[in-house]
Amino acid sequence: MPKTLNIALVGPGKVAHLHAKATLQTPDTQLVAIYGRNHQRAEAFANQYGIAAYSDIYDMVDRENVDICIVCTPHPAHRAVAVAALEAGAHVLVEKPLASSLEDCDAMMEAARKANRQLATVSQRRFYEPCLRMRQAIDAGKIGKPALGVAQLLGWRSEEYYRSDPWRGSWQHEGGGVLVNQAPHQLDLLLWYMGEMEEVYGVWANLNHPYIEVDDSAVAIIRFKNGGIGNVIVSNSQKPGLYGKVHIHGQNGASIGVQTDGGSMFIAGMTGIQDSPYNDVWSVPDEAEMQPIWKAEDDQAFSSVDSSTYYFSQQLADFAQAIRDGRKPLVTAQDGRNVVALFQAIYESTRTNRPVRLG
Numbered sequence: 001m002p003k004t005l006n007i008a009l010v011g012p013g014k015v016a017h018l019h020a021k022a023t024l025q026t027p028d029t030q031l032v033a034i035y036g037r038n039h040q041r042a043e044a045f046a047n048q049y050g051i052a053a054y055s056d057i058y059d060m061v062d063r064e065n066v067d068i069c070i071v072c073t074p075h076p077a078h079r080a081v082a083v084a085a086l087e088a089g090a091h092v093l094v095e096k097p098l099a100s101s102l103e104d105c106d107a108m109m110e111a112a113r114k115a116n117r118q119l120a121t122v123s124q125r126r127f128y129e130p131c132l133r134m135r136q137a138i139d140a141g142k143i144g145k146p147a148l149g150v151a152q153l154l155g156w157r158s159e160e161y162y163r164s165d166p167w168r169g170s171w172q173h174e175g176g177g178v179l180v181n182q183a184p185h186q187l188d189l190l191l192w193y194m195g196e197m198e199e200v201y202g203v204w205a206n207l208n209h210p211y212i213e214v215d216d217s218a219v220a221i222i223r224f225k226n227g228g229i230g231n232v233i234v235s236n237s238q239k240p241g242l243y244g245k246v247h248i249h250g251q252n253g254a255s256i257g258v259q260t261d262g263g264s265m266f267i268a269g270m271t272g273i274q275d276s277p278y279n280d281v282w283s284v285p286d287e288a289e290m291q292p293i294w295k296a297e298d299d300q301a302f303s304s305v306d307s308s309t310y311y312f313s314q315q316l317a318d319f320a321q322a323i324r325d326g327r328k329p330l331v332t333a334q335d336g337r338n339v340v341a342l343f344q345a346i347y348e349s350t351r352t353n354r355p356v357r358l359g
Helices: 014-025 039-049 057-063 075-088 102-115 129-139 159-163 184-194 288-303 307-325 333-352
Strands: 005-010 029-035 052-054 068-071 091-094 119-121 146-154 197-205 217-224 229-235 243-250 255-262 278-282
Touching: 005 014, 005 057, 005 075, 005 307, 014 029, 014 039, 014 068, 014 307, 029 039, 029 057, 029 307, 039 052, 052 057, 057 075, 068 075, 068 307, 075 091, 075 102, 091 102, 091 307, 102 119, 102 333, 119 333, 129 184, 129 243, 129 255, 129 278, 129 288, 146 184, 146 217, 184 229, 184 243, 184 255, 184 333, 197 333, 217 333, 278 288
Parallel strands: 005 029, 005 068, 029 052, 068 091, 091 119, 146 229
Antiparallel strands: 146 243, 197 217, 217 229, 243 255, 255 278
16 A cells, blocks of 8 residues: 655635645545645634644644645745745645746756655646646657747736735745746746757737736747747736637647636636536647547546646656656656746846847
8 A cells, every 4th residue: 555645735815725725635635734925824724624733834844744845935936935835845746837046946956856855836726637638749759859839818807806815916925926936837838848948039028917016928939859849828907808728830840739727717725616627629640530539538537636736636646656666757856947947037038128138
């Protein structure tokens, strides 16, 4: 029998409830504790799930024999709590993005190396069936070398959304806007499929949210080390919310793609996921006729689970098994750092009006 791993949550916010429910769905894991700076909020959260509340991470990891801490704090706070959990002896899974700066990413990764513990970032859309199908097609050489990648996320965030938590919409407390908060899933998929970046030219803007400091829209052009090129278009300014898509076009002329999000934008703890993800583009020779079959299968699979928590559970199960096996998880800390490198390059490119070299 696999060892049951003890899970603790760090930060009792909205997304922590989804991770709590996901842990309860994950075999061979058990939720044991919650950490929060505000002990009253942490106690209320703990009472809801029958777990212990702590205001000291080192004490929590020690007393509860915590194997994995899942970090659910606002992005700029990830570094401090993740480093503390790693130093205390826990493995750490961090809600996206890994951090809001490369400096913070590197500090967390160095702490993981020193502690000999696993560090990873949440990107549960990789576990969507149509997203895995694309990765398998690329690995099997069905499109040749990935040559052109396009990531789009067009949605809407209202003033009510930004007022719902005091940290939203500021550089200090959120670390950025659509690039940092909503787009990391699509950015991660694009980089997962296309590979390492070489150069980024980008522009961000605030088009129609004057009550926030940060970006509500951004575009970028990417040169990849494999010779491919890419394009990013993301926005929180499209009302009422349209879709998220990642399309990969191969050197042999075949194309594959996924619509990860549709109907309206998902807001953790506030709205449900509306449309099932599906492969909206698929021109691999002799496989185009599979599109409607896969869509029906994926619709059935997606509707048969609580999609707001199931894919978190899938990633947690992979992370837990990676710890047991001593292997890398499907989504690594380096993957998380790559996403941060991309949005940081877009911010820098806007500031300097020049391309940014990476690596």
